Amino acid sequence: MNVPHSIARRCLAAALAIAVAACGGDGSNQPGPPASLEVVAGSGQSAVVTNFVSIAPSVRVRDANGNALSGIVVRYSVQSGGGTVTGDSARTDVNGVAPSGSWRLGGTLGAQTLRAAAQGASVTITATATSGPPAVVVPVSPQSSAALVAASVTPVPSVEIRDGFGNALAGVPVTFTVTLGGGTVTGGSATTDGGGRAAVGSWTLGSAAGLNRIIARAGGASLIFEAQALGAAPVAASAESPTAQNGFLRYMVPKLPRIKLVDGFGNPSPGIPVTFAIVGGGDAVLTGTNTVTDAVGIATPSDWRMGVAATSTVEATIGGGFGLPKVTFTATGTTSPFLIDIRFVTPMIPDLRDAFAEAGLRWMGIITADIPDVPVTIPSSACGFVATGPVNETVDDLVIFAQVTFIDGPGNVLGRAGPCVRRTTTRLTTIGGMEFEEADLINLKVSNRLIPVITHEIGHLLGIIKDTWVDRGLISDAGSADPIFTGTEANAIWPSFTISHIGRLVPLHNADGAGSADSHWRESVLENELMTPFVEASGVFMPLSRLTIASLADLGYMVDMNKADPFLTNISFPTDMSIRYPGFLLNEQLYPAKYEVDPVGRLKPIN
Ligand SMILES: [Zn+2]
Incomplete structure (x- = not known):
């Protein structure tokens, strides 16, 4: 209170004795206009964003001599933070106090302010809006990806944890757990940084081709990341049909040549080019010779028919630079x-x-x-x-x-x-x-x-x-x-x-x-x-x-x-x-x- 001390001293006894009285600077005891507002309740509170502060703010109005003024209309209005106030127009009581009805904070984290004003005087009431509990796990890295079997997924799964109002939450524990595919993670227990973000240390897929999955959890919220484990480079080629067959001349060889490519874990290697060709002369006919392995790692030409030559040999050449040996199929025909x-x-x-x-x-x-x-x-x-x-x-x-x-x-x-x-x-x-x-x-x-x-x-x-x-x-x-x-x-x-x-x-x-x-x-x-x-x-x-x-x-x-x-x-x-x-x-x-x-x-x- 910025009142000259001589006047303050003079008025002190009167102010204590008669709260409603006003001490005029001229000693006439007539109250002056509102000169200052002081917060008497509800200052410096905290509440979760969009929630009510627990104590409705209240202010006292005084004149220039420090006299509390009754019957003065005080108006409350939200100054920042986007909240709402009820009872925004109140009249001071005999103690010069006029409480607001309630103050509900807006959605902005941090300081939010409410202004109380009476005629030319005003005061600002500040509250701190805090975040809510984790409600949403937002992907920061792609939710679906692919990698070779037993390889690590890049980029590693990363999330941002937010409360129900979209606020990023710092310091929140996040767990990453494998739920499908048999892979492993490191750094499965993480904590969000100042920006609300956390990432698993690494995610290594299982050794079987197929879908892998991990789940990121924070509080009651979760998010799934999936990765297709792809068959690794083929290391072996095997014949899935007889390599030597008997058939009839001028007829289809009974079984089409089939070749299967697998990686070091026994997974099929799809999408690998395989070329079939008739070798060693003869008049057999082979069609559909440029193939790629299908989803189960098998490649086969469309047809193979003998002519009148007694034998026919088909060679399968595996492309892609994997250094795999050719596979040979032969057919022997009679009339x-x-x-x-x-x-x-x-x-x-x-x-x-x-x-x-x-x-x-x-x-x-x-x-x-x-x-x-x-x-x-x-x-x-x-x-x-x-x-x-x-x-x-x-x-x-x-x-x-x-x-x-x-x-x-x-x-x-x-x-x-x-x-x-x-x-x-x-x-x-x-x-x-x-x-x-x-x-x-x-x-x-x-x-x-x-x-x-x-x-x-x-x-x-x-x-x-x-x-x-x-x-x-x-x-x-x-x-x-x-x-x-x-x-x-x-x-x-x-x-x-x-x-x-x-x-x-x-x-x-x-x-x-x-x-x-x-x-x-x-x-x-x-x-x-x-x-x-x-x-x-x-x-x-x-x-x-x-x-x-x-x-x-x-x-x-x-x-x-x-x-x-x-x-x-x-x-x-x-x-x-x-x-x-x-x-x-x-x-x-x-x-x-x-x-x-x-x-x-x-x-x-x-x-
Ligand atoms: Zn029939």
């Missing part, structure tokens, strides 16, 4: 009496390609003799549903154009097949087509039913199909409730089956639409046989029985009956076809031949 030349119209993934190769080989093993070669010339669109490419060649013995496309997605139509061009007189197919729904083939692959289904379709192209049977006089009552196959070889086989069937032989399927009826053995009788119209549940064997082979003999093929699968008839099936799932109706669309070609190549449309 197959009967050749099924399966040509891919669309690219095939390696597993599908190998399935087609195996299915074709199944029939080539059964048919033991050549059928007459025939010259064929057709344009690429001649076969309708499958693009053949223009054909101008002598066919020995069956050429199949195969494509895998989108037809209608998973389920419903699985595929389309049919002979396109057949020989006159024998009606045996020269050019055929088959098309599969890609999604269905992938599903069949997963459930190990792909090869039987492709084998089944090739069976139709060989002549196990209504129209060929009708024209060869091998079917009676097609389209009726009881169609039968009348071939003598097939009928001769029947008694060796322990199947109880009351009725005419050999029963053909009589339901489920045009793609099923009359072109398959009757499902209710032959059950799991390969050439019935239903695919069995996964794991149920679908034998290619002597009955089917005998029907090929009825068409005029020379066959080896000993190549038949044993036909087990003691498997228990639901008799109600509608509940025979997860077996399902193949749902094929079978197309009759469009042309016949005579031995000198004259083409004639059918019908």
Whole structure:
């Protein structure tokens, strides 16, 4: 208080005795105008930002003589910090004191001020706003990254800890803990610096390729960092398919060459260039030769077909400068009496390609003799549903154009097949087509039913199909409730089956639409046989029985009956076809031949 001491002394007694009184400098005892405000409560408090200070600030008003003044209006207003005040207009009481209602601080850390004013006089009240508890962990370094297995992640995970108001918090403990991938950290217990930041000392990923994760925690808040552990540089290459195979000349080598690259921890090395090449002469054909290893570290060319040279050697060269030795694959071929030349119209993934190769080989093993070669010339669109490419060649013995496309997605139509061009007189197919729904083939692959289904379709192209049977006089009552196959070889086989069937032989399927009826053995009788119209549940064997082979003999093929699968008839099936799932109706669309070609190549449309 800046009052001359002579006056102060003179007024002291009066001020103590009568608080409301005012001591005038002239001794008249009349109060003067407000001259000063003093803080009587709520000075120098602390509170968390946006919270109320615990004591509402209060001030006393005096005149120039130090007399407390009653009845004076004091106005409170926030001066800095962004807070709010209630009771911002109060009148001094008999002691000259006027309290505010409340003061809620704003969101700014540090000093915040409130001003109290009465007429020309004022005073500033200061409070300190402190931060709240850790509420948010903010990434400072990228939250996702990648590094080689067993290597350290850079930059190291780093965070900023903030309270709920966005204030960076200094001195807060932060932990970094590995939760996935088996890596390790150093400096897993850290403390935020003056800027609210903390980083783990280091993070070393686990030795297995795949996702790694650590979690940063502060108070109840946390943040995840992820890193992909990538396979390290390959240190070994191994053959994932036979390095020596036997096959047939002018046919696909049974298994595509597959090479697998792994790092020093056994993890696959994806993305490494591998070049396949035929070495040592010969007339084999290799396609899709420039590859990179896939997600599981495997590289494979698209196709490998033998010519007429008896051996073919393929060399895999691993690129990238890793110094790995080449891997060599050899195939030895002999002449197959009967050749099924399966040509891919669309690219095939390696597993599908190998399935087609195996299915074709199944029939080539059964048919033991050549059928007459025939010259064929057709344009690429001649076969309708499958693009053949223009054909101008002598066919020995069956050429199949195969494509895998989108037809209608998973389920419903699985595929389309049919002979396109057949020989006159024998009606045996020269050019055929088959098309599969890609999604269905992938599903069949997963459930190990792909090869039987492709084998089944090739069976139709060989002549196990209504129209060929009708024209060869091998079917009676097609389209009726009881169609039968009348071939003598097939009928001769029947008694060796322990199947109880009351009725005419050999029963053909009589339901489920045009793609099923009359072109398959009757499902209710032959059950799991390969050439019935239903695919069995996964794991149920679908034998290619002597009955089917005998029907090929009825068409005029020379066959080896000993190549038949044993036909087990003691498997228990639901008799109600509608509940025979997860077996399902193949749902094929079978197309009759469009042309016949005579031995000198004259083409004639059918019908
Ligand atoms: Zn079929």
